[in-house]
Amino acid sequence: MDSDTLVLMYRKMLEIRLFEDKVFELYGQNLVPGTIHLYTGEEAIAVGVCANLRKEDYIVSTHRGHGHCIAKGARLDRIMAEILGRKTGYCKGKGGSMHIADFSVGVLGATAVVGAGIPIATGAGLSIKLRGTDQVAACFFGDGASNQGTFHEAINMAAIWNLPVLFVCENNLYAMGTHQARVMLIDDIAERAAAYGIPGVLTDGNDAIAVYKAAEKAVERARGGRGPTLLECKTYRQKGHSRFDPATYRPKEEVEEWLSKDPVRRLRKQLREAGTISDDKLAQMERDVAEAVEAAVTFAVDGPHPAPREALEDIYA
Amino acid sequence: MDSDTLVLMYRKMLEIRLFEDKVFELYGQNLVPGTIHLYTGEEAIAVGVCANLRKEDYIVSTHRGHGHCIAKGARLDRIMAEILGRKTGYCKGKGGSMHIADFSVGVLGATAVVGAGIPIATGAGLSIKLRGTDQVAACFFGDGASNQGTFHEAINMAAIWNLPVLFVCENNLYAMGTHQARVMLIDDIAERAAAYGIPGVLTDGNDAIAVYKAAEKAVERARGGRGPTLLECKTYRQKGHSRFDPATYRPKEEVEEWLSKDPVRRLRKQLREAGTISDDKLAQMERDVAEAVEAAVTFAVDGPHPAPREALEDIYA
Amino acid sequence: MRKITYRDALREALLEEMQRDKTVFLLGEDIGRYWQGAFKVTKGLAEKFGEERVLDTPISESAIIGTAVGAAITGMRPVAEIMFGDLVTLAMDQIANQAAKIHYMFGGQSRVPLVIRTPFGGGVNIAAHHSQSLEAWFMHVPGLLVAVPSMPSDAKGLLKAAIRNDNPVVFCEHKLLYPIEGLVPEGEYTLPFGAAEVKREGKDVTIVATMFMVHEALKAAEALEKDGLSVEVVDPRTLVPLDKKVIIDSVRKTGRLVVVSEDCKTAGVTAEIAALVAEEAIDYLDAPIKRLATPDAPIPFSPPLEKHLIPDEKSIIQIVKKIV
Amino acid sequence: MRKITYRDALREALLEEMQRDKTVFLLGEDIGRYWQGAFKVTKGLAEKFGEERVLDTPISESAIIGTAVGAAITGMRPVAEIMFGDLVTLAMDQIANQAAKIHYMFGGQSRVPLVIRTPFGGGVNIAAHHSQSLEAWFMHVPGLLVAVPSMPSDAKGLLKAAIRNDNPVVFCEHKLLYPIEGLVPEGEYTLPFGAAEVKREGKDVTIVATMFMVHEALKAAEALEKDGLSVEVVDPRTLVPLDKKVIIDSVRKTGRLVVVSEDCKTAGVTAEIAALVAEEAIDYLDAPIKRLATPDAPIPFSPPLEKHLIPDEKSIIQIVKKIV
Ligand SMILES: Cc1ncc(C[n+]2csc(CCOP(=O)(O)OP(=O)(O)O)c2C)c(N)n1
Ligand SMILES: Cc1ncc(C[n+]2csc(CCOP(=O)(O)OP(=O)(O)O)c2C)c(N)n1
Numbered sequence A, B: 001m002d003s004d005t006l007v008l009m010y011r012k013m014l015e016i017r018l019f020e021d022k023v024f025e026l027y028g029q030n031l032v033p034g035t036i037h038l039y040t041g042e043e044a045i046a047v048g049v050c051a052n053l054r055k056e057d058y059i060v061s062t063h064r065g066h067g068h069c070i071a072k073g074a075r076l077d078r079i080m081a082e083i084l085g086r087k088t089g090y091c092k093g094k095g096g097s098m099h100i101a102d103f104s105v106g107v108l109g110a111t112a113v114v115g116a117g118i119p120i121a122t123g124a125g126l127s128i129k130l131r132g133t134d135q136v137a138a139c140f141f142g143d144g145a146s147n148q149g150t151f152h153e154a155i156n157m158a159a160i161w162n163l164p165v166l167f168v169c170e171n172n173l174y175a176m177g178t179h180q181a182r183v184m185l186i187d188d189i190a191e192r193a194a195a196y197g198i199p200g201v202l203t204d205g206n207d208a209i210a211v212y213k214a215a216e217k218a219v220e221r222a223r224g225g226r227g228p229t230l231l232e233c234k235t236y237r238q239k240g241h242s243r244f245d246p247a248t249y250r251p252k253e254e255v256e257e258w259l260s261k262d263p264v265r266r267l268r269k270q271l272r273e274a275g276t277i278s279d280d281k282l283a284q285m286e287r288d289v290a291e292a293v294e295a296a297v298t299f300a301v302d303g304p305h306p307a308p309r310e311a312l313e314d315i316y317a
Numbered sequence C, D: 001m002r003k004i005t006y007r008d009a010l011r012e013a014l015l016e017e018m019q020r021d022k023t024v025f026l027l028g029e030d031i032g033r034y035w036q037g038a039f040k041v042t043k044g045l046a047e048k049f050g051e052e053r054v055l056d057t058p059i060s061e062s063a064i065i066g067t068a069v070g071a072a073i074t075g076m077r078p079v080a081e082i083m084f085g086d087l088v089t090l091a092m093d094q095i096a097n098q099a100a101k102i103h104y105m106f107g108g109q110s111r112v113p114l115v116i117r118t119p120f121g122g123g124v125n126i127a128a129h130h131s132q133s134l135e136a137w138f139m140h141v142p143g144l145l146v147a148v149p150s151m152p153s154d155a156k157g158l159l160k161a162a163i164r165n166d167n168p169v170v171f172c173e174h175k176l177l178y179p180i181e182g183l184v185p186e187g188e189y190t191l192p193f194g195a196a197e198v199k200r201e202g203k204d205v206t207i208v209a210t211m212f213m214v215h216e217a218l219k220a221a222e223a224l225e226k227d228g229l230s231v232e233v234v235d236p237r238t239l240v241p242l243d244k245k246v247i248i249d250s251v252r253k254t255g256r257l258v259v260v261s262e263d264c265k266t267a268g269v270t271a272e273i274a275a276l277v278a279e280e281a282i283d284y285l286d287a288p289i290k291r292l293a294t295p296d297a298p299i300p301f302s303p304p305l306e307k308h309l310i311p312d313e314k315s316i317i318q319i320v321k322k323i324v
């Protein structure tokens, strides 16, 4: 892998990490309405996948979507503003944390209905095929989502039409308080690909380089007209499921083990060991990212709330 | 296999065959309102499965359901009366061909929504487990139905709870005019069982004995508390999909090949060759069945139509 | 103008729009060359435009709509068919939560130019799972448009307009309408959404009716004329947007209102139209509003049962007579 | 009687019915020991009754309801939870085509004693996919019963009655009601379906309101009293069956009707109630019927936007003043 890509990936992962830490902090200060689902600990997946995508490629995101959007190139400030319910946010405050979209960089939006994005990604793939471009679409969803009927229907459809779609299962072992083992008998969701006659690939979702390489192959396949791939990335959420979840249903040792596999620290270590980036540059980057996140907060907090009557705009195109 | 069972199976298959031939004839005479979907050619499946079931076991049926009901022990006359829309039918004329039920023999009813019966069968299995009986539930559905989200969700649920359910896929190669190969990349739907960590078994659906044996194992497993099985039976419908379908989308050679594999003739031949039943007894049985079907027609045709105001009964229990 | 069937008018609309705009494509179960659509609306289109633009799908209603949504937000104009209206139940999340809300939820960033065609209605003895009329559900979902054409010309004009509209449209057809003939303009012909049509003028009582019920209402009006009653029949043609003005103007003129729809009575189409008039035009009324709808029951199979439930000329005449 | 929350009243109903009847069991996503229900209604029940009777399910809404249907027709009395009311969209076939129609379609052979609990409503800033009120869809499906309790005591009485009912019941809860406290009878306490309650007597105007809107209507009534207006607040408590008599009697008394509901206006709860009165009691009215509902828009995320849409004490006062 070339070092520019690696450095860029590290930067994006760091952006996500610090962004989510900041969101966590802000909601402690009661600045974030509603609920939120942090991507902390899963950064390698969005970044490893999106590092293979071009601006005009698409992604479909989920309730745990901040990381996806940042990885695909959406702006920190407008995401933050949206999370804070400001008019300056991507969705003018109408969407919030669970519904970020930035069509200008191919983020087709996040749905808060678990599994509902999967057929939408198939549709994006169909659109690409019908329009005859060489774009690809990547769809993120969780282990829990893979038990939805949409998973079955939509992956099958992408398979029979040979569509350029990556189905990326972010298996963080839990859907809210429900451990994977309590809702499916198989260990690897990647196995389900066989039901549709497409490749199922398993990868370490906390290893950005591994994700990058697995996604690279799948993207190559898709762009080459050889159809969809189901890519399962094993990972773990470092925080609770949502705002108020203390996540006490997870054994302490399990949490600790996974914290020790932190994907951001891991890539940092790899970069340093391989000498891909100097410590100075790293420190500079880390300062830059922290500043960018601060700037995003300032932008967000300074943004006005939407006027009440705007609630009645944008209902119809 | 013991000969009583084999003879009984042949009789049931013959009942279904002659019953469906008669329905075909009756709708030629405009006696059957609406549409119908004949089971002709698929008799070995319902009969092979149900020969392993007890009266208190359950089945869940489909739009192509006459054969399932007959195999499970429902009465020809009341099925026929229902198909003709008479008050004497199983559903008092409210259900018709696509919605036959006979709860007294464990036929939990047919749904005309493709795939909708699959979770209902899972529910029957859950009920059995919670009530602690040793019943089993068998669910019939088509190749087309296996692309529905319900297939995925409901089989997974039966798997994780280890429920006594047989998921019987009647793969007749087509869903209406759609060949299986156009809507899935895999050859054998039984392969999909792996996605749920349960056994997937493939069998010749035109061979009653093969179906019987495959179902026997699955029923044993289920009754023994060892969970569900997905059983795929390869078969073919000898007629069009429904009332007016000339089925011209099927190559002539394909139709002919499958007609030559007729399951009723096949079992008849096996019985005669093995000397399981004498030719006299066979002839007698065939006369008996033809008479029983005639009697069913008489019962049905003699039955009154429901009174219009009955349309407003049975809405709430 | 030639006389063609409602079915052919729909097909003509599809064909013309597919010719006009390469981004228009069709998807649904058995709509292609092998079956040509359960009601033959798409007959010949796969042969003409190729299987890539007339896609036969697996039996996966939720993914049919979801896929159409994904295509719609990335530059295409899909027309999805749900083979029977009863089966929209399987795709309600994609219709009501995704298609309907994407434009709003994302602050107007994306449009969802998607048409969902589906046949509703009873009358052909195929029982509770193939006979419902569920258009009221969609009226209740902001973000969707709802078309309910009753005549071949309306079918053509509204379907062409629906395909060009940038919002998701639930396009309701009716099984008994497909074979009905009427004059239909050739070539370019579109109708605006939100424009009701007075299908027959009258001055004693207003009947607002939709889809197949328009035909029954017109028959009833004719019969009532012999009794000296002058009946106005208003066809909203689209339920969202609903043309309040034409309805209220008619009520203002006649002072009497009967609303007729084939969907179940409670919380259905007749409820909304009756409520609207009770809110905005109660002072013009000289009699209670009457609603005639299918009573709250599933549709039964047996012909005498089904016939008993669904409104028709006779029951329309009866109810009109109650308020004049 | 002690004061307990609506949440605790629901839990008490579940607990008592599970104790009383071994065939009662619960299933849903994260209702068990690990999460205790998204709104903690089922807290402690898995510990008490075991994981076989309080089943955590995969995220498979359609199969949750389908499985419950299968259990219901084979001797069990399932209480299924759909974590958010917006997600009923994923199970509409099993609810509207299977659960609702099985009794009828099979000629009365089987009963479907199934309760579907789900929280509707906005007010907590979780946007368009987690804030809808869709009870009108279920009113439109014959074969279903629909409960809409507003008070802790109603919640307990109706849930116990729902569990004992042999029909499928859609049991609508509301996120903002869970923490609300009220007096609730201990032990055996059931309420009949179809019995509205006058929550406050008055003589100048009738407000029919449901669920959280009952509370806003009561506040509005209190405020209006200071202006010398006597407001009657009627809570239907169940939408199917709907207690027409209590509503119409109230309208006959006051001559004025405002219907308030949190669901979207078009073809919603307010439409049905307004239409009912326009059909059956128009002569008692001294003013147009007024409907106050959430305007036809998805629910937005940002607090000022959401607050602007959903009816509250203030907007109820405004609309009442328009017709007195
Ligand atoms: C269809 C649906 N069911 C339930 C919910 C409530 N819910 C929100 S997130 C979630 C868990 C999702 O788990 P998973 O797919 O593994 O994603 P993760 O949160 O672990 O990233 C649930 C059940 C929902 N939003 N949508
Ligand atoms: C959910 C749903 N979609 C579509 C239909 C229309 N339809 C009725 S039967 C059928 C084909 C079913 O094929 P399969 O499951 O293979 O069963 P088969 O008819 O071959 O026995 C279709 C599409 C339906 N009834 N339900």
Ligand SMILES: [Mg+2]
Residues within 6 Å of the ligand: A142, A143, A144, A170, A171, A172, A173, A174, A175, A176
């Ligand atoms: Mg997860």
Ligand SMILES: [Mg+2]
Residues within 6 Å of the ligand: B142, B143, B144, B170, B171, B172, B173, B174, B175, B176
């Ligand atoms: Mg088939």
